[in-house]
Amino acid sequence: MRRRGTWLLLLPTWLVLGMFFLVPLVLTLVLSLRQRGVYGGVAPIPDLGAYVTSGSFLGNYARSFAGIYAGIGWRSLWMAVLTTALTLAIGYPVAYALALRAPRRWKDLLLGLVVVPFWTSFLIRTYAWMFLLRTEGLVNRLLLGTGAVDRPLEILYTELAVMIGLVYGELPFMILPLYASLEKLDRTLLEAAADLGAGRVSSFWRVTVPLTAPGIAAGIVLVFIPSLGQFVVSDLLGGARSMLLGNLIQNQFAVARNQPFGAALAFELMAAVLLLLLAYAFYMKRKGEEVLL
């Protein structure tokens, strides 16, 4: 009796999950197992038995590991790792200063500044970077003006520009969870460390970092996942050679009209993200921490 009641109560949840998550997922999976039709769309399967036994249904996946696509995959992975590392390196000191050093009355304002960029569309902010980075842009004019360089630097349409755009865009997602965990940090622990002989550096590595590890993990997950699949930044700021996994997938659907291949790539990306999330959840469980995502 009670059981049935529970099921009924959960029905809306199941409906939403099913409609917006499960059904599209299954459709994508099915799509990824088929082949592209001659004029786009999907090719009909004349003999399902033969299609399965010949292994043709895995054709898209096999193709995704071939030379050029694997290269794009690796580069995307590498860019995502680098973005995560850079946002962590920049975000940690910022979050630290915000949480532990900033005077109380400045805190809210400074924290607000971290969030302010969200008030404008990410697309517009990325366009703004184009204006900043191009040869006659603000950055170059500044560099020329100060005499730091004598010819404008080619930044726009390089991987450097993509990196700048990515780090810029993802930074708040690193700072916020770090701030949350640093804010929770019990300061008397730092005093205890000092009393026991630890200098600033030592107490940072032995106390602060381990105790904010959940925040670090959350930041890494929050930054790494969108960086891996992103396509706007590389599209706008990157050159022809900066194609990333996200662009490739978008391309398959929008330009190459090879939806089954695009679906397979999307599925692989999703699998990678899922693995990372599982690892994260497992790590947090083991630490007895709440899973933040």
Place this chain on the structure above:
Amino acid sequence: MPLSVEIRRVTKRFSDVAAVNEVSLDIRRGELFALLGPSGCGKTTLLRMVGGLETPSAGTIHIEGIDVTEVPPHLRPAHMVFQQYALFPHLTVADNVAFGLRYKNGGRAGWSTKVKEALDLVRLAGMEKRLPHQLSGGQRQRVALARALVLEPKVLLLDEPLAALDPQLREEVQVELKHLQRTLGISFLFVTHDREEALGMSDRVAVMRHGRVEQVGTPAEIFERPATRFTAEFLGATSFFTAEVASLVDGVATLRLPAGLDLQVPRPDASLRPGDRIDFVVRPEKLRVRVERPAEAEMAVVPVTVEESIYQGMGTTWIVRGPAGERFVAWEQNAASVLDEPSALRPGGAAFLCWHPRHTVVLGGGGDA
């Protein structure tokens, strides 16, 4: 006796407020010394300055004869047991205790022995692998003790060491801490706002108020001979009298109460002059409330009206009003069962408040409000 800690005219200002104000204290070697006072009187701040976690705005602090006023915390032979223990939650008991060892001279080799010895000392052998959240409050406190003691401090600083413990555990830990201090022979400087704790544990107590030291003495001294009204009140005395010094003869002062009663008091303050108006206090357990005027001629007696009696099992508290409506409180042990010998005193009835004159404690001019 050699001094362990010398605090000389130490002041600590936070913006405008002086949390600690011109405090001077000597803590002897091997002494269990308590800083006692109400919340916000600057006890913790003073302790933290001895530990080096705060720098004095003025004054000097010496530990074992060395000026440590500007010395960082870990270079002082003083270590701290924090109020909430401040154990590192991500480290095991053994790692917590070993935390400070790497900053000491001497190699890793001796670590495990030292950690083991420290844990044995606080009776935590076998708990090495546990994490702090897997320990009881009392065990956590012992880890905090071991973590500080393993560094072999000359002075151990404890901030409200019993406050975070269950009341049942407190007495036990009190005895244990005293025992530990005797075994180690080092000085313990501890902070408390609990008078029982200060009286029961320490060799000497400094009573603090508004950042100043009000009185220093053994527990019995501050309890039986409070120098100021504040100390007397903080230690539970509530019956204050005003009187005039009528005469001083051979070290015996005659005090005249407003009601016209005379009272012969031995050992008066040397600074008393005939004609002075003074305040004195009598502790509640030294006061008696009687229906009949007591026969002994030397007893001090004030006629009163009984206002309230509060039966408390072990004793009864009597609240009475003096001739001018002053409020006095007496506490009498129920040596006999009140069922066998019910008191003849009734609320509203007349009675006599009496005490032996030697229990009269004349309060010093420390009435600086």
